[in-house]
Amino acid sequence: MDARARSVIPASDTVVELAGVRKTFRQRQRADSLSGVFRNMLRPAIREVAALQDVSLRIGRGEIVAYAGPNGAGKSTTVKLLAGMLAPDSGTVRALGMDPMRERVRYVREIGVVFGQRTELWWDHSVATSFEWKRVVWDIPRDRYERMAGFVKELLGLDEFFHSLARDLSLGQRMRADLGLALLHEPQILFLDEPTLGLDVLAKRTTLGFIQDLNRERQVTVMVTSHDMSDLEQLAGRIVMIDRGRIAYDGDFTRLRREFADRRVLIIETGEGLPPKLDGAALVRSEGGRHEYAFDAARVNIAALLAQAAEQAQLLDVETHRAPIDDVIADIYEKWQEKSNVGR
């Protein structure tokens, strides 16, 4: 079953709603010279950064939503707004029928947050102790705690290092432990900010599989940000892309490819000789008679390309597949960057 079918569970009700949200940050600019530093102290140079501009977004119960964008687009700001750590300058943020900031204590009981670059584990204590801490502070009934702890330990493979100190864990182990910790109180929504950061292939697979199982079995709504687009494509049925504080795309990955660029890869084997010149396809690499081309399937017909190639050389083998999603996204970011530079 592919990600789309697994994760797009019919949304029964709206659990997250952002309406016309704006958020601007003021950043002090630092001078390079010592005299400039003193000058800035009295008359600071401020740069205003519009982190979010009129962002409106709804997420239904049981959805897994990928939230992507280039660096500085506003992803982490959105997560902080939804986690109740930040208030919008204007617009409304509501989740599970609550205002995350005003009803913080009641709200955070129902959500789990994992920041890839921070840990909630107690550094000089074992994972087990951190779990126990969570049980007491979140007031989780003992039987529910035992059940959930058993569940996360099994699915995330925490048993091998459950009694190790957090400071002695590898990054992958720490991330898994953090994920388990975030789920102990059975949150309705899970916010994951870069959860696969720095993980190896196996750890990533485990983490992503766990999230999918969680969504499928327990209807946990998941909002995940990441720069690893292949992870997101595997995990989420819906992707929301944000660029310079505005929603640039909201839909599924298939439509994303179609709308922005249906990049495909064509590999042909011709034996010896120069690679064929194909109109509408760019040669990416050529080695030992194996030639790789990139083209936009929305504009160029693959049959026409093959016909051109066959006229110029004997085709020994042909292979075609979609371009990796990372390449697609990189193209999109590049287009946005160009548009922004032109706008200046």
Added chain:
Amino acid sequence: MADRGPLSTLARLFRLWRLYARLDLYFVTRSFRTFVVWYVTDMIFGVSAISGMLLLAERFAGIGVWNKEQGLFLLGYAATVTGLLEIFFGFNVAFISRRLGRGQFDHTLIQPQPVWMALLTEGFTPFAGSATLVPGAALLAWAILHLHRTLSPGWLAMLLVSLVASTAIFLAFQYALGSLAFWAPRAAEEINSSSANLMGQLKAFPLDGLRVLLMGGLLTVLPVGFVAWAPCRYLLGLTPGFRAGFATPLAALLLGALAALLFAKGMSHYGRTGSQRYSSFGHRR
């Protein structure tokens, strides 16, 4: 956490204190070496903190107009206040500017409890913090025994109330200044180190004879006078009168209210700006 009234809140506070006491015990006992190193070094620190004034009191047969026993009582009281602060508000809770400056406040905000409850309980380190309390409390006990006064239950109760009030005043001062880190996280990150230094170095000095303006400042803007001097004057009978006994608790209430107001304003500002910095240094050890 449903709002179920003061008894329920109290029960939760005790549960949290028990939890953090357990964590603290695990920390100091994680290895025999840690246990020994921690206690020995903290004991050295605690003894050193009172040694300077002890030696002065010995050299000058008292401190200022206070005789040796009175001077030692003052020193023991001041050291006990510091010890109480370490035990109940260890772990950078009393040095709140560090938590704010390093962007660690978010860790408190994602907990399902009021901020005041988290801060009141997270710093409870009865084992790691006791090494600082022990020398101070021992000195205080020694001084009390040598004071040749009747230790009535009422006097002991006032001693306890005054110790709590003095600790609260020290903490309130830390929070009043530490709140500046909401507005300037980088510049004010270590402001609580400076304020603690100031209070720490001057708390055990008698302030009798200082100019009125200076003394007024030390009982208001810089409440060093309430950390030990003013309450000790009452407890030793140097400032007679029943009402004098309530000056320190009253100051604690007023300063506490001011600190709470500043902190609340800071939190409101933080809600709008968040923190662009993050360092896990010193967070949860």
Added chain:
Amino acid sequence: MAAAGQIGESPLFLMDYLLRFLRVALLLSIWRLLFAGRGAVSGMTLPALLTYTLIAEAFAEPLLCRTEIVWAFWDGSIATRFLRPMGLFAQFAADAFGRWSVGFAVFSLPLLLCAPLLGVNPLPASLMAGLLFPVSLALSISVGLAMEFIFMALAVLFEGEIYAISRVRQALVVLLSGAFLPLALMPWGLGKIFDWLPFAAMASAPLRIYTGTGRPAWLLATQLGWTLLLWPLASWLWRISRERMVSYGG
């Protein structure tokens, strides 16, 4: 760079200096109370004590000699320091000098200029004292830096008890250096014993030279002696604990 970093983004960094100013002003008042009606105590008169206290505060940073090394260990950034084309000792010393320069400009100089308003004579006891003070201060910094590196190497050898070792260092320096409490004022001749320790070379020696309350030749000799003894020790300790440092930093 260190100086610019010290200044930060807001005038609030001056609050630290304001608190220090208040502390020294209070301390001066308290000394006046304690010394009221007394003559010289162990060769120290009230004016000398007040000057001693003022200069100790004005030069507190180089006298107490804290560097960023504690933080570098604690947050693990010590590992990346090894990637810089500069000796480790030199890096931390240079960083410290940068920070001290800010403190000297915005705090020490104004404090010295305001001294007459506080009723304190900021000038050295004699011309010779004034000439010898910089020499003694340089030796004091040398001893202080060596002690800093020795303590950190010990922390590594004690398997990362950075906080504990740092606290011990702080405790010993506060009590034994004479920066806060002049050693001459200690009872039972303790001051004379502590004079022989390296901590006294960090603060007591230059301050006594400045205020003319000690024998310059002897004080300089002890400082030089400790410099010659401590630096080889510091180098040796770092050499044997170096690999553990990087591992600990992670």
